[in-house]
Amino acid sequence: MIIELKESVQKAQAEKLSIAYQALLFQENGKYILVTPFKQKNITPEVESLAQRVTHTSSDIQLASKDFRAQKRTITIGEITIGGNTQNTIVITGPCSVESEAQITACAELCVKTGVKILRAGSFKPRTSPYSFQGLAEEGLQLLHKIRSTFGLQIITEVKDSSHVHQVIEYADIIQVGAKAMYDQAILRACAKTQKPVLIKRGFGSTLQEFVQAAEFVLSGGNPNVILCERGIRTFETKTRFTLDLCGVSWLKENTNLPIIVDPSHAMGFAYGVSDLCRAAVAMGIDGVLIETHPNPATAQSDAEQQLTFEQFTALHKSLQPIAAAINYRIV
């Protein structure tokens, strides 16, 4: 249960209650909020008198639930706002990995040219083989930092384990929690200590329930700026890399208050299907799409098969606005 305490309740008293209820405690807009396991339903008269509102939920999807907050959360990234009643769909693009200054500069120029405001690129790559390219690490983060100043773009980059979470938090405008790191509580708790937007990718073996519970780690630590990203789940079908779960996106829209971004590139795993799937996602009315592009996909050091060329991306980008318009959304 979620207990929103009155504005008059002081820190010491809130902490006392937190201990008594074995509840998580954080502050939002000057007020203290306690969260207990959802099965805990008892509330003493004392707490009742201190509470502004008490919300019961049917599972440990609590702060992210429509029960707690009926309207979708609004998240601000630079000059862009998504969620709430904005009807904005943001486009994010860039390569899988930062590979060189020339490569990332080319991608930044593509963004500027197409009007894309947010550049994506990974510096710490969660590869499954130790013998594959592992990313440029700190050096990649510095290249991204330079690109941001030069081109005025927002940067989203991935944290793959907690050993470098603080570096990523420092450098990124949006912190991406990778699919393979979705259960990493050290990352999630670190992300809760900042107010920067956190995009959590769904683990490819994770249920929707677990996915949203990962968001709860960040929300209940005091950072309300969480975005969910569907990027495909693992199924028996292997002709495509993963299976994009748009039924899951419908469920998330119906049941949570978090903005949703869809990544068709990782789901499909092959460039040929990315544009169709991206258009499909946009037609659902979502808050953003994340598309991998590369100046020369054939030479990419990771995810070579799924990255779009600049020409493919430009054509795709152009096709999105009419679809968004058809459902009263807008590409930003």
Next chain:
Amino acid sequence: MIIELKESVQKAQAEKLSIAYQALLFQENGKYILVTPFKQKNITPEVESLAQRVTHTSSDIQLASKDFRAQKRTITIGEITIGGNTQNTIVITGPCSVESEAQITACAELCVKTGVKILRAGSFKPRTSPYSFQGLAEEGLQLLHKIRSTFGLQIITEVKDSSHVHQVIEYADIIQVGAKAMYDQAILRACAKTQKPVLIKRGFGSTLQEFVQAAEFVLSGGNPNVILCERGIRTFETKTRFTLDLCGVSWLKENTNLPIIVDPSHAMGFAYGVSDLCRAAVAMGIDGVLIETHPNPATAQSDAEQQLTFEQFTALHKSLQPIAAAINYRIV
């Protein structure tokens, strides 16, 4: 390998070759076509001299492959044509099951009112429990027959096992092979003997390879009018009934020459997500959608949770044309 024989080759000779090659044989546009297992690559000089064209494929997706026929097949249903270069997306709607004359008449009126040309409804229901409603069987088929004449609609209805396949073939304008019957070769072979369009639903545990191979049973038996229908696969996610595999749809578009219809109703299993998913599918550029509607979903004898009300369907239908237009398609 597919051996298209010259027009001059007579039946007796074609049959002799068919035996020699252990190949399937059928006739299309007056010419005989032989299909051997794809691994069979040897061709005698005699056959070479009789063949107009020989096609090698990389798997037993042969007649359905782009290698055999680069352009998507065109299929005619009443006055409507889909596939080929028509850029048409057909809308099919109706209840899960025929329940009564009043109910099916109401659905037919909805079709007329919204401009939908094809009515769907099941008479033989492949329920997983013997204690659930099993459909009206023959009686349902007769009701559908009456509706067709009265309202001038095309009828699609499902065959669930081979015991009633001939009745369905007789009554339906489009024969639907249900997801649970996708491997039923007695059904598939019976469907090969007619020239009516056959819509094959993907089994929820079936790979794309197996799905298209089911179509090969019909195609290689001499019926070229096969439509594939993606309707959700079974995955670990259980918040939704199935997982709609739009990555798979991309793969089918890229690799096969068959028209593709998407059924978001069975995939989602809940009415709330159907409209968004339907719009997503249309934005991909597909040949049709199949939507369950019911005059009063709460009282439906099967699939109660996923059927749209007439109001929901009417709003959905209206929203599809602008999306189709955005990608140069047309709702028919």
Next chain:
Amino acid sequence: MIIELKESVQKAQAEKLSIAYQALLFQENGKYILVTPFKQKNITPEVESLAQRVTHTSSDIQLASKDFRAQKRTITIGEITIGGNTQNTIVITGPCSVESEAQITACAELCVKTGVKILRAGSFKPRTSPYSFQGLAEEGLQLLHKIRSTFGLQIITEVKDSSHVHQVIEYADIIQVGAKAMYDQAILRACAKTQKPVLIKRGFGSTLQEFVQAAEFVLSGGNPNVILCERGIRTFETKTRFTLDLCGVSWLKENTNLPIIVDPSHAMGFAYGVSDLCRAAVAMGIDGVLIETHPNPATAQSDAEQQLTFEQFTALHKSLQPIAAAINYRIV
């Protein structure tokens, strides 16, 4: 709910009740049994007076449930009995397909030599490609019939669709409903009209609930002799053909009253793992195992990779008795 009527209740009265309750009706040991959907809980005073016992279950697993019959059912196959409190584990072996008289005779000789009492072999093969070997059909059934007389073996053979179900029922001692036919109600209902044992293979995309509900079709039609066979489910793992679900076997043992047989050959898909998996299954305390063997697996016309040689099978068979003995079971 299951209503077991008193012995005194006559057919006409039972049928009247069956209509009033929309219940399935069958006769067992001279008494009539009605089964309604499990959610139906109301019972009139009249019925109460006619009922010997009424059983409520928590799902449409009714006749197969421990609630209805706490002890496992006993099934007799020739001179062998499995289930009940016999602690017998039966071994069944033979090739995937009947290919020739020489081949099936060799397999029968292997059975005789190792003490195996039941021979398996398919005549109608549910291949996913029309261009693969489809089985010898009727001719195969006649070969199996001949083998039975010659060698005194029991025969289990598969029905893949309802077009030949009556032939299989006539020829087989145990009717095998194939995994791809598990939802085929025409087959299941035909199997309900005989008293021969029916072995139902779990569909590889089927839940345990659906699997047992397939058995309900046979049980509620009046044939109490149903055996369940776990043969692997389809998962994201593709290094092996399927994933043998022994957790599922535990669930079936705990929740149903049906004998259980495990087929490690189809699950694994490669000969190298079959023996280990077979020993694993036997160590759980089950009612039987089904192992594919072939005089020369490399030349087999179907499932070549997973069939054991006679040497491998003989060694495996020898190793099973001590394992069975360790848990107080016996290989028969």
Next chain:
Amino acid sequence: MIIELKESVQKAQAEKLSIAYQALLFQENGKYILVTPFKQKNITPEVESLAQRVTHTSSDIQLASKDFRAQKRTITIGEITIGGNTQNTIVITGPCSVESEAQITACAELCVKTGVKILRAGSFKPRTSPYSFQGLAEEGLQLLHKIRSTFGLQIITEVKDSSHVHQVIEYADIIQVGAKAMYDQAILRACAKTQKPVLIKRGFGSTLQEFVQAAEFVLSGGNPNVILCERGIRTFETKTRFTLDLCGVSWLKENTNLPIIVDPSHAMGFAYGVSDLCRAAVAMGIDGVLIETHPNPATAQSDAEQQLTFEQFTALHKSLQPIAAAINYRIV
């Protein structure tokens, strides 16, 4: 490719080659070993002259492959040895979480009483909800340390993220990399710096290929003592918590040189099936089993449903020896 350098090759030269080949480098038994991506097949005459042996593999399963080392690795834990040709199957038991000194002492006493040499218990719990019990952390590790001295047991405990990996490495006799942390390279690389045995649990959404590649991170960092643990994968079946993949265990036995331990408790998720599944695993000929036990499962703070009572465990343990003996193994 794996290049084992001659004993005469010095560090500086090995490092130079490592850079030239972009290869990972580590030392084993005084010799340097280089590992390049498996696709790299070129070898200069210079390297050829310095190499004792070069191994090519068909995937990035390299150091763990049978191609590199045909015999299973031997691993020593206290006085016990598993793997190699020992035919030993080790039993590990204990609670899901350390909850209190009394609780963990009771479990240690159970070990002593039944002859179990290794106690398992988690201190850092990777729960999917932030509102669930998260483990005693450091305090739990100290309790385990105390137990080790008092009872002379070996301790296996889990690391869930890289923030506490060094503490776990310090306290544990066997470091358990949890299923949710299997892709965490900071953990894997830290485990490579010690020589303590590392048990890697398979992620429930991870392929066998990825699972063994996780081991490659540890092996290629210089720690040869890796054990694989199968603990169930996530499938469409939800009657049980996960699906124990014993087909996968067969594949691992056939293709890798790493000892294998099976955890039936997490796979099943319910106490009732654990004993049967444990017996199944032992009958396959594996290197160990990992069983959750608790003095009072009903009150457990995590995994309450799947932990065995002491009575259940004692009965299970007793039943294992005859099964192991039947296949020439021994419970240790």
